[in-house]
Amino acid sequence: MSKRHEGRTVADLYVDHPRELQHYGTVVSMPIALDAAVRSASVESLNQLLADTMTMRDMYKKHHWQVSGPTFYQLHLLFDKHFDEQSELVDAIAERIQSLGGVSIAMAHDVAEMTLIPRPPRGRDEVPVQSARLLRAHDIVLKEARTMARQAAQASDDGTNDLLVSDVIRTNERQVWFVAEHLVEPQ
Secondary structure, three states, X not given: OOHHHOOOOHHHHHHHOOOOOOOOOOOOOOOOOOOHHHHHHHHHHHHHHHHHHHHHHHHHHHHHHHOOOOOHHHHHHHHHHHXXXXXXXXXXXXXXXHHOOOOOOOOXXXXXXXXXXXXXXXXXXXXXXXXXXXXXXXXXXXXXXXXHHHHHHHOOOHHHHHHHHHHHHHHHHHHHHHHHHHHOOOO
């Protein structure tokens, strides 16, 4: 073995000389009866939604770990359940992007640059603050998803429209209901 390759692995050779298969922001041809321009617009919108859904998913896990107070146990379980449901949405959105011929974002630094959801502080907040932050995040996602669903329907992108209405909107609306009920003031 030459000095140049000493201590290097096969993986190092690939990482040092990568061959990108597809650039982010492009779509490859997919025989799904949708024009490239339609697929490209859906991919761009879905990547924004993906960034925001990943952020909300992670906020649920943060609050799952940091929740405290008299409703600790119930919220600890609820936030973890919502985290799991948001994780399923993340996967469904990313797979839709790929099936449209696009490239889905995947790394935390890309998500942090793209998300529209305000970053929560690192510290631990009271339950009403945690809940209010989650509701604000849901509001952002729901506004995006509704607009995107209408655009997808107008472009005849039925698969994207179905994902947005049947999965993203319905899941987020249900989660809003459960979280909002914890903010109701006792009578």
